[in-house]
Amino acid sequence: MALRCVLGIESSCDDTAVAIYESTQGIVAHQHHSQIKTHTPYQGVVPELASRDHIKKTLPLVRAALAQADLVPSDIDGIAYTAGPGLIGALMVGAGFAKSLGYAWGVPTIGVHHMEAHLMAALLESPAPEPPFVALLVSGGHTMLVCVNAIGVYEVLGETRDDAAGEAFDKLAKLMGLGMPGGPLVSALAEVACDRDRLLPFPRPMLHNGLDFSFSGLKTHAAQVYADSAQDDESKAGIAAAFEEAVVETLCVKSCRALEQTGLSDLVVVGGVSANKKLRMQLRECLGVAHVFYPRFEYCTDNGAMVAYAGYCRLKLGERDPDLVIQAKARWPLADRHAD
Numbered sequence: 416m417a418l419r420c421v422l423g424i425e426s427s428c429d430d431t432a433v434a435i436y437e438s439t440q441g442i443v444a445h446q447h448h449s450q451i452k453t454h455t456p457y458q459g460v461v462p463e464l465a466s467r468d469h470i471k472k473t474l475p476l477v478r479a480a481l482a483q484a485d486l487v488p489s490d491i492d493g494i495a496y497t498a499g500p501g502l503i504g505a506l507m508v509g510a511g512f513a514k515s516l517g518y519a520w521g522v523p524t525i526g527v528h529h530m531e532a533h534l535m536a537a538l539l540e541s542p543a544p545e546p547p548f549v550a551l552l553v554s555g556g557h558t559m560l561v562c563v564n565a566i567g568v569y570e571v572l573g574e575t576r577d578d579a580a581g582e583a584f585d586k587l588a589k590l591m592g593l594g595m596p597g598g599p600l601v602s603a604l605a606e607v608a609c610d611r612d613r614l615l616p617f618p619r620p621m622l623h624n625g626l627d628f629s630f631s632g633l634k635t636h637a638a639q640v641y642a643d644s645a646q647d648d649e650s651k652a653g654i655a656a657a658f659e660e661a662v663v664e665t666l667c668v669k670s671c672r673a674l675e676q677t678g679l680s681d682l683v684v685v686g687g688v689s690a691n692k693k694l695r696m697q698l699r700e701c702l703g704v705a706h707v708f709y710p711r712f713e714y715c716t717d718n719g720a721m722v723a724y725a726g727y728c729r730l731k732l733g734e735r736d737p738d739l740v741i742q743a744k745a746r747w748p749l750a751d752r753h754a755d
């Protein structure tokens with residue numbers, strides 16, 4: 416049977432998202448529900464509440480996606496879901512839902528890797544990057560530089576030894592009482608800092624060698640500066656700007672180094688932090704002749720489109736889950752191709 420429409424379900428953390436990829440038109444439906452309001456009172460994602468909310472929202476979003484694309488269940492040829500890495504309860508909801516639906520509809524299912532799905536989001540754009548290229552995967556759970564020799568053939572060049580970049584943004588936002596999600600809020604505050612030419616001197620961890628990252632010392636430094644400050648709007652904005660500048664410079668320097676070391680000239684930046692405007696601006700300045708590719712803004716953070724497309728590509732290669740096996744992995748190295 417020809418593979419035409421693939422339904423994708425994302426539920427690895429605090430976004431429930433569903434999309435449909437159609438082989439000639441691309442993404443024909445995209446539905447998304449953010450759990451930010453649920454978790455904000457706790458200043459962080461509460462795994463049990465995340466799972467319960469995915470249970471409530473997945474079916475209505477699947478119905479809405481079918482209606483948006485003017486499709487019926489018999490039009491769907493395969494179902495993709497995020498099998499990991501992520502919160503195990505949240506993953507189990509999406510995986511159990513996708514497997515049950517696949518069984519009921521008589522179509523194959525495929526569990527996809529969340530970070531591979533983020534990578535595939537950039538390939539939905541036109542022009543799409545073509546391997547080999549270097550990918551900077553930068554989200555709330557991951558910060559890594561990967562050499563993508565082909566889709567599915569990944570060599571990790573460097574990764575964070577402690578906090579992910581997005582996680583560091585989130586922790587700083589929590590500390591300064593900004594709310595969730597931290598990245599966009601810290602970034603918006605950084606834009607109103609009075610004197611961006613004379614920022615506080617924040618450290619750039621592990622800047623001068625290698626391709627690994629470390630952001631937890633920077634976060635601790637920011638916490639100390641905040642504790643010693645007036646803790647008013649002006650000092651918060653100054654700290655946000657100095658912090659963002661340090662993270663962005665580190666990501667830029669390491670990305671350029673990865674291109675130099677591999678001799679490649681294309682960089683693909685994906686994951687929630689790739690929505691950061693300062694990062695995009697600075698990469699443009701420091702990359703010289705190299706090309707940089709991003710997903711559109713709505714596909715930078717967690718979304719169903721990336722899962723539907725990653726699943727479509729894998730199903731097209733003839734891959735599929737074994738029948739009646741539910742795949743969910745809280746930890747799952749990107750270099751391992753299969754979830755089982």
Ligand code: KG4
Nearest residue numbers: 554555556581598599687688690691716717
């Ligand atoms: O990819 P994503 O939605 O979820 C994970 O896979 O983790 O990324 C979420 C992360 C959060 O840490 C959020 O604060 C960060 O991406 N983020 C940003 C921006 N937008 C989202 N960080 C910096 N600047 C942004 N504009």
Ligand code: ZN
Nearest residue numbers: 554687716717
């Ligand atoms: Zn993500």
